[in-house]
Amino acid sequence: MARPRKFDEDRVIDAAMDTFWRRGYEATSTRDLSERTELGPSSLYNAFGDKHQLYLRSLRKYQETATAEQVELLRAPGPVADRLRNLLSTAIDTDLSGTGRPGCFAINAAIERAAADPDVRDEVRSNFEVVERALRDTLAEGQRSGEIDPERSAEVLARQVLSTYYGLRVLARVQPDRAALLDVVDNLLDGFTRSS
Amino acid sequence: MARPRKFDEDRVIDAAMDTFWRRGYEATSTRDLSERTELGPSSLYNAFGDKHQLYLRSLRKYQETATAEQVELLRAPGPVADRLRNLLSTAIDTDLSGTGRPGCFAINAAIERAAADPDVRDEVRSNFEVVERALRDTLAEGQRSGEIDPERSAEVLARQVLSTYYGLRVLARVQPDRAALLDVVDNLLDGFTRSS
């Protein structure tokens, strides 16, 4: 039929995501994207459209990889409290590790772009909902097994954990005090886990 | 001695803060700032230095105005739980009101610029600490009066409230469900206020 592409689409989106994650949307130029993906601008535009669409693709990729990993932590075996603590403390460790990929890409997108870009808003909302749903399922499971206070709504608890979780990731951006952040995790879990 | 300035420095910084707040740092051009402040570029650069310094001034201005208002809510008379609820619910209402000033300027700065700019990181940390300190003072007062569970450290509780507070402001950017956000506030306060 025609000339095939020389590049792997997944690797290109990975490189684009990494670039947007590190620098943000506005600070990333199309030349940055060309260099990091090793594609000429014409190939990039031909294959993916413009910068905006590449950003949306990057957000979806984040959900398929990083967010999926977070959900996996919640679906792991073991006590519910341990899984919740693991999710939050893993995020704290990642945020403080200085990988050059600051924080959570979805949160970054929410703050930098959601107000100005409805597409980004929708994509981020979807991302947040995936985590919230996993939290709700995990908390409901804990209620059934007696690990979590059954008096409170699992929905509300899930949103409570999500708020604290995302708040911690905001604080971690300027306050690299691991112990102080972990104290909040413990305090949060103390609020609705039953002593075993 | 010499020709005096025609402009009010405070109004200029106010206009700059408003512009940075609405659009973010990278998306704001020096021409935007010139137009909104009604100052020519030479006046702007002569009086305040470059874009970066104007941004730092804007962050300080935010702390002196918006953040100071938040602290005032916490110092108000009345039950501690009411003050805490008022702080959080006021923020939710503001965030969902569509003023064009998205969210909390300090959080926006933390996410967009703190990783790349140590000056911004310091400024934002200072801002967060002001709120955290006010929360700690308020919670300690509640412990003394018997309104707040005295078993938990006021420091940790303050960071817990701060995390939830900032997490809610992140969620509000993509999830404009007022009732769902307020549920989290109630659930949070239920965790450590004593029933009256």
Added chain:
DNA sequence: AGCGTTTTGAAGCGGCCGATTCAAAAATGT
């Protein structure tokens, strides 16, 4: 081999970026 189709690299489009220059204007102190 030759056709049809797509991808690719190089060059470049108009426009805006952050920041500066410079002379005219406007105030002060004497």
Added chain:
DNA sequence: ACATTTTTGAATCGGCCGCTTCAAAACGCT
């Protein structure tokens, strides 16, 4: 009135912005 100092507006600096054009190259297919 004058010298001094600072502010101001207009013009503009080199450079990068997002994106497009276009012809050559690279393949699949018959």
